[in-house]
Amino acid sequence: MPDTLTAPIKTSTGRALRTEEMVINMGPQHPSTHGVLRLELVVDGEIVVDVIPHIGYLHRCFEKHAEHMTNYQQVIPYCDRMDYVAAMNMELGYALAVEKLLGIKVPDRVEYIRVIMAELQRIASHLIAAGTYGLDIGAFTPFLYMFRDRERILDLFETTCGARLLYNYIWVGGVSHDLPPGFIDKAKAFCKYFRPKIKEYNDLLTFNEIFVKRTANVGVLPADVAIAYGCSGPMLRGSGVNWDLRRDDPYSIYDRFQWQPQIGKGEMGTVGDCWDRYIVRIREMEQSINIIEQALEQIPEGDVMSAIPKRIRPNAGEVYVRTESARGELGYYIISDGSTSPYRVKARSPSFVNLSVLPEICRGSMIADVVAITGSTDIVLGEVDR
């Protein structure tokens, strides 16, 4: 075909019509940037030529705050506020890091409670991720179905520690409250209730023809690019890399359970497309239920407060501990100078790193695809900006 498409358009006087790219701001106030992310889009009609993310609108100085606390325990509420939809996972990472610095071992019951809470939180977080992803694609109803089930998890948290979003539950050396009476039965009932719901989501959204058309082959992230950009969590597994810190670099007691990490296989399109990242989250919820059920069976009796140190004063040193949060590898790099408060805390948040690959996979797609890709990276701006 002659290049009629690329040839300049002529006006009636025969002059070439001047065309130019348009710069358009998506966010920080925009329905589908999941908070206050600002994307500077350079578009040629509907085609996106370049994406420049601007972050920092939700920066709350976590690292500076952590240095200014009078002791290590006081940092935990600030960890909550980083990834506010997966606060348990945030606390767990920090508690593990400080425990490693102190060299203390927590009782078995605490380990089990932590795993149960972290996995429940992972389900709650993935429910939000999948629900808002449906919303990004234009399906409103699945969003509310998933929030309905997330409520049940939040109810469980509420009976345990009184809070529904920001818990301050997992402390260095223990947890703030023991499980309330009847919790185990309620959690088992939840697992039984939740399994069939996953099929409902699949019927409603996952295998919907339009949804598949919108997400398959969109925003393909090849495995080598994903590793180079440091992607982790469902983002990395969606690209077909069989990698899960709970299995490959086990922390806490994850090595005691039977479960399978889920990876994207390119069932609907190419490996590493938006649909793969989405389905990894849906399938991970089922695996988390497996872990919770096993943990509920095995949980021993014990005192949850016995290992909480009276005074946290680690020797000078430093530690980097990484855990698998709902969004990927959450790392805490803590330097201690021997005093009662940390000298430096650096949080390596998964959303921050996952977001940095966005320009790479958005180029050449359409505006609607940018929304689909941003949604599939499942960022929480509280954690990107810290």
Place this chain on the structure above:
Amino acid sequence: MTSQEISEKLKAQFGDAILEVKIDGVLDPYVKVSPLSVKSVGLFLRDNPDIQFDYLMCLSGVDNGKDILGVVYHLYSMTKRHKITIKVDVPKAQAEVPSVQSVWASANWHEREAYDMVGIVFTGHPDLRRILLPDDYPGYPLRKDFKVPEFYQGMKVPY
């Protein structure tokens, strides 16, 4: 490969550029290298078939006190499943470290953050701007000598 073997390989390759190796007595073994060699060390660690550090877990800027700033690289190998920490110290007066953005793409935003918070300049970085703070923010807040300014843009800062 153990940290011992990795550090020996590094010493054999770079000699004087390796300033310090600490393996025993610390939770995460680290190798301290000279600032100017960090990019070539990174390339070697990534491309050497026995080492293959293809995953930069974390890059942190640190104020080490006594007018010394540091950059800490936490590396991991997805294929070989081993890790190491690389450290660099630079004087505050001339805080310049070569960028490793071309070695690990994920260093891009991490380096911008370290520049933003601690004020380390990464030479050769393609787009070294502030990332979290406003472009006109005075100073580098995670330096230990940072004082919160009394006014920002004519607005009184509380506390």
Place this chain on the structure above:
Amino acid sequence: MEQFLRNIIDNNFFIYGVMAVVPLLWIVPYALFAVWLERKVSAHMQDRLGPMRVGGWHGWAQTIADILKLIQKEDIVPTAADRKLHFLSPWIVFIGSYAAFAAIPFSSAFIGSNINIGLFYVIAVSSLVVVGILMAGWSSNNKWSLFGAMRSAAQIVSYEIPTALALLAVVMIAGTLNLQEINQQQNGWFWQWYLFRKFPFIFVAFVIYFVASLAETNRTPFDIPEAESELVAGYHTEYSGMKFALFFLAEYANMFAVSAIGSTLFLGGWNSPFGDFLGGPFWGVFWFLSKGMLFVFVQMWLRWTLPRLRVDQLMYVSWKVLTPWAFACILGVGFWMMF
């Protein structure tokens, strides 16, 4: 009805004035009801209740309260907007969708204007909406609005082709463009409706018409001009107060207009499905409105079930799926009539 009015006062101004206002007496309460219904339908599909407070029983007065609020709201015009176009566009959009009702028969006794080219007129005048939308998008001086307007123009223009072709299949059998006559031809039991004649060609044409009409009214899954998650609110992002309400009214009027045309051409319009049972001009209004509302309900149902297509996929559906099939229907009907 024209005759009836002529008996009271024989004055053309009076008669046509009344005739012009009558559809409005339906459209405005209908729009209030439909907005409420949309909220209730969506709520019950989503495991919640929707508005429950205003007015007592299931929040029936919610939309009345909403419209009162919208009337009182400040009318904000962006500083850089083209004020004339910004003011004019909601009216043009509303006029475009309201004018279509002039040629739609509400019952055997009431039609605004019983013109020979009724169907042609309806298709033509409803295209006026595009002009209004483009004006709104351009005059707002907002890039998102402009995007919405461009998408909308492209979408409505492309989907008019399968719509018109699908309707043409019916027109071939009917042999007339007069909507009142088309209705009279479908008199009798429901198997007399065009939907079930020349099976399956007209049935396929009906499906094509329905899908395309969703796109013409910017409803899900073709709501990309106002795609909330992409374009904020599309062409009416910068509108507030009564102007916004007018856009809303026009959208719901448009929904009913396409439903009315669908029911007139395919489902017998004001004809009772059961022969002469519950027939006659007054029941005719009932049948016509309930058939229209059935379509409106299906549109809502789809909206709260389906995700949204992308621009290129939308164009694909129009040009590569609906248009060829509409041509096939026309050819099929043509061959059937020849042999």
